[in-house]
Amino acid sequence: QQQVKQSPQSLIVQKGGISIINCAYENTAFDYFPWYQQFPGKGPALLIAIRPDVSEKKEGRFTISFNKSAKQFSLHIMDSQPGDSATYFCAASPSGTYKYIFGTGTRLKVLA
């Protein structure tokens, strides 16, 4: 299956809280899992990415957790800030292809 299922569709978090967005896939050929952040009126921009040989990757306040056996990965935003309010997309890319499959997006709002 070439789908990436993303949840929740929207998320409201208080400033300083933890935002968690989940994605699941079925295609075991996927081997690159990026997260993209999109602000209104802008194109998506790479936030952080992981490959299946590691279970976690952290960059600043952003962490990807990867569970290969469950075919799931998630984005954790620690100490969420109002400036993090954006739409977040997970994605997956099958090995040896140029085809990035995007999740349906999560609209995050962080309240001040």
Next chain:
Amino acid sequence: DTAVSQTPKYLVTQMGNDKSIKCEQNLGHDTMYWYKQDSKKFLKIMFSYNNKELIINETVPNRFSPKSPDKAHLNLHINSLELGDSAVYFCASSQGWTGELFFGEGSRLTVL
């Protein structure tokens, strides 16, 4: 200096018309893409070119014709526009198939 630039940013046109969107990247990447983002924010790949050769052509109506005159440019021409073509079209580029996708700011097409 904008990495991936698209023109125009906005298009408003009548059904049945033909329109073009242009994209240029100055990153030296070898692969360029067109993505469509619908009103629900769903991002779907339409086409991809690697070194001016078409490598991905999703199930897109024949009314859509991409053209890559060189590695740095990818244009999209749409014939006989329909209401359902209204969307934001994003150009993107990457170096190879595992590279980060760099998106332009999008071209919002509205068909009346």
